[in-house]
Amino acid sequence: MTTAETELIPRLEADEARLVLDRFDNDDAWRLGLTLTELAQERDAAVTIGIRRVNQRLFHRALPGTTPDNDAWIDRKCRVVLHYEESSLLVGARFRAKGRTFETASRLDPRRYAAHGGAFPLRLRGTGVIGAVAVSGLAQEADHALVVEGLERFLGRS
Numbered sequence: 201m202t203t204a205e206t207e208l209i210p211r212l213e214a215d216e217a218r219l220v221l222d223r224f225d226n227d228d229a230w231r232l233g234l235t236l237t238e239l240a241q242e243r244d245a246a247v248t249i250g251i252r253r254v255n256q257r258l259f260h261r262a263l264p265g266t267t268p269d270n271d272a273w274i275d276r277k278c279r280v281v282l283h284y285e286e287s288s289l290l291v292g293a294r295f296r297a298k299g300r301t302f303e304t305a306s307r308l309d310p311r312r313y314a315a316h317g318g319a320f321p322l323r324l325r326g327t328g329v330i331g332a333v334a335v336s337g338l339a340q341e342a343d344h345a346l347v348v349e350g351l352e353r354f355l356g357r358s
């Protein structure tokens with residue numbers, strides 16, 4: 201395991217343990233999406249934001265400067281979250297920590313799945329993962345950090 205993964209994996213696991221929701225409905229998805237939109241606009245970040253409950257899209261926003269590629273990245277990263285029930289960045293870090301790449305070792309189609317940072321599980325306390333929230337447009341760790349900050353603000357923890 202590299203030093204980067206040694207430090208990254210526990211931090212990502214702690215974020216996931218900390219950012220658990222007590223409730224989450226369609227109105228909450230809208231509010232979380234607006235929170236992420238505001239954060240992105242504060243940073244002048246050209247990102248696309250997506251929130252889904254399993255196979256239902258609850259929120260989608262493409263800010264100026266994004267392309268359809270960002271939509272595809274969101275779909276691929278969310279599939280990883282829903283498959284592994286962990287953030288896409290954590291899944292990728294776990295593969296790298298074992299000296300493997302997600303693309304070759306996961307046995308999942310890389311055209312449909314991407315273990316790159318930016319998608320985070322929507323975990324409901326007492327239930328488990330009910331969906332995913334994702335950002336695409338920045339470097340993978342910056343995408344992930346924006347989602348985490350948005351969840352913290354949404355939960356009133358920032």
